[in-house]
Amino acid sequence: MRKITALSMSLLLIFALFGCQLSNIPKGAQLVSSYTIVVGADADIFERDTAELLQDYITSLTQIELEIREDSAAAAEYEIFVGDTSRSAEYDTQSLANDEYYIVSDGNKISLGGNKHMIAAAAGELAREYVEASKEQFILRASDIPVTVTPKKIEYKEARNIILMIGDGMGFEHINAAKFEGMEEFYAENLFCGESITTSLTGVTDSAAGATAIACGYKTTNKTLGLDGEDRPVKNIRELSQELGKKTGIVTTDTQIGATPSAFLVHLISRNSPDILSAQSDVKLDYFKHYVTDEGILNSVKEGLRTVNDSENGFFMMIEDDKMDSGGHGFYPPSVVIGINRFNENIAYNMCFAAMYPDTILIVTADHETGGVTFSEKEKKYVCTTSEHTGVNVPVFAMGFGTEYFSNATVDNTDIAKFMARSFGVEDFGQQG
């Protein structure tokens, strides 16, 4: 008897809630909370990253966390298919240009499509254009979504956000070594690609002068952090970003006092200065994770982006992986290959982020090459030829507003800093003339 009463009470409650909701939902729309995000069991890295980023995006808009399910699980009534799945409609992504995507709906099912990271551009538009608040609920206006595939070009907006990824010691040959050992694709090669001249005032650069050039736009002598060639403090892009009211974050596998993160934090004559920690303690970042473990870096990046992305004025984020550098110094190519593969995964996630939020610029580069990595005809494999840094140019990959600047160009490492400042609307930054 008690059971029946409880049952009918809850039925009544469900009916009341459901009936109430129905009357409040505009025609053709559906409650956001009724959707499930679906990826194919054989989804690629971009589709998986996009599903996760879409889940984050919708949570940030609505506080509702949608479930992500693989297509091998049972179908739900309302589904958002991220890329190809066993039950999304068949569309030919092959015919899409590399900067195109689509969103299509047949009522209860929404399909997102695009090659590689462009799938995230589709997800970004879905969250931005079709999710909204209506009478204290969040709805998805499914009936406004096209019912036939209409490819759209991604439109990058002037940058509010910059993500700078530094592969410490990463040269072109490091990437080739990883490919030789089975890496199918270096994802950043889908972006604009150029190269950067890394020399410092000393000659072959160290990580301090290299990072100072990228952070501040000034050439300096080795060991120097955030000072110009005459030991005068110069502003770095993290400081500029904070002046502009942006949030800032740093994630690095290096230690807190590593030269690369430190060039974005302090102004000191030597990277070995005992004052480095106390100088850092004056700096306030919105997110700072250092010495993150091999497995931890991507999780820290995700957490960091969630933290800094919650900002009116945008953000600046620096991500460093130093595994390639330590592999080169260690005269040990296998470590370089592990580093490149790990960095590659991290890059894919950030490419999806930048496609989802097209007012984001992503730059992937290095401060210098380490190890003189080259292919040995004799050994039929990639080898290190030195345990030191070399002076060869390093890659610069970029996506976002104005980044064609880097396409097939040879720039100075200081130009990267100036480009970032310019992208934030500041012309007078770094060494002039």
Ligand SMILES: [Zn+2]
């Ligand atoms: Zn090094």
